[in-house]
Amino acid sequence: MISNMEYSLLTSESVTEGHPDKVCDQISDGVLDEIIKHDPTARVACEAFISVGFVIVGGEITTKTYIDVPSLTRNILKEIGYTHEKYGFNYKTCGVLNAIGKQSPDIAQGVDIGGAGDQGMMIGYACKDTDVLMPLPIMLSHWMAKKLSELRKNKVLPYLGPDGKTQVTVEYKMGVPQRVDSVIVSSQHTEEILDSTGNKITDDARDEMIDKIVKEIIDPQLLDEDTKYFVNPTGKFVVGGPQSDTGMTGRKIVVDTYGGLVPHGGGAFSGKDSTKVDRSAAYAARYVAKNLVASGVAQRCSVSLAYAIGVAEPTAVIINTFGTGIIKDKDIVGLVRKHFELTPKNIIESLELRRPIFRQTAAYGHFGRTEPEFTWEKTDLAEDIAKSAGI
Secondary structure (H helix, E strand, O other): OOOOOOOEEEEEEEEOOOOHHHHHHHHHHHHHHHHHHHOOOOEEEEEEEEEOOEEEEEEEEEOOOOOOHHHHHHHHHHHHOOEEHHHOEEOOOOEEEEEEEOOOHHHHHHHOOOOEOOOEEEEEEEEOOOOOOOOHHHHHHHHHHHHHHHHHHOOOOOOEEEEEEEEEEEEEEOOEEEEEEEEEEEEEEOHHHEOOOOOOEOHHHHHHHHHHHHHHHOOHHHOOOOOEEEEOOOOOOOOOHHHOOOEEOOOOHHHHOOOOOOOOOOOOOOOEOOOOHHHHHHHHHHHHHHHHHHHOOOOEEEEEEEEOEOOOOOOEEEEEOOOOOOOOHHHHHHHHHHHOOOOHHHHHHHOOOOOOOOHHHHOOOOOOOOOOOOHHHOOOOHHHHHHHHOO
16 A cells, blocks of 8 residues: 555556456456347356366356357457467367356345345545556556557567566655656567577567567656666566466456555456446446545545445445545545445446446456546546535
8 A cells, every 4th residue: 555654665567468367357348248238237247267278158147138158258369369379379279168157046136126236345546646546556567568469469579479467666755656666577479589598588679678668658757777677587488378377257356456555345347247346336436536536635545335235325435545635534425425326226327337348448457547438437526526625
């Protein structure tokens, strides 16, 4: 968590869309999107597992429509870039097992009347680090991970493979980012950039990745002579993707949110329709937090929402401004109660969550995005909140 201490280092990581866990997130959300495209009120809880040569797609789904799960899965794998054996996985030849069942009627009877689809606590956060009101380390990591994929797909760096990771450590002073202390870029690649030993990439390839990824994304004012760069620090990364690591839906929940800088409620997002508050209430909590910070009520703010399964109203609304609020945190709770309707039904309606928009959330973060489909990133209530707070 960001501290007001004079000096602190904060680290966050991201992964590319070809990372096995993110592949599974995209398959799960791809299934969700395809279903709600034809049946917006369907109940979907879909998870995927990927390993060497095969994918399992399972979960609980209640719907009036039909989708071809194996074909959908293969198309997603193709779009991500697993199109050849040189990447350790091929969408054409892999096995796909459909293991989907129906949602329990015991859950449905509480959700049908407008209650939450599960119990739990969901957390939203916003801060002044960046223009999108997100922590700097996670956004730099996301932007570099996305850049890796863009350079691969556009064949600017054709030797890159689909799998990859990024990580950034930022030095803060009194809660304000000052400089980037270290950067890690680890990307799957073909053998063509290995040096004569065959055990590590060439210096030219390393420098090229620093120039075209790190220095294209990070503000040069944040980089200095003491910034440390690690590019494929084991030496090489030829064997990647599902060939080297299994993947599962929901294993990158910290990457999906705020990069570990605030607590996480524990629930994953991908593959879940919006009656599941793990997803919809986490989006609502971000919406609340972002509007509070945008209003000027606080420089940074976390919003915790708690729900009981089958109950519509949140059982708790907790605000923490980390000492940056211009009014007391308990008074901000009153502002939240006044300006936001936080029942699942109202969240779904106000954020338009019955649309097939979710696969694009499944890589490069659910928050801090500027695409119009990310309705929870709006700051349309900030002005009203400021007036109510007397700012």
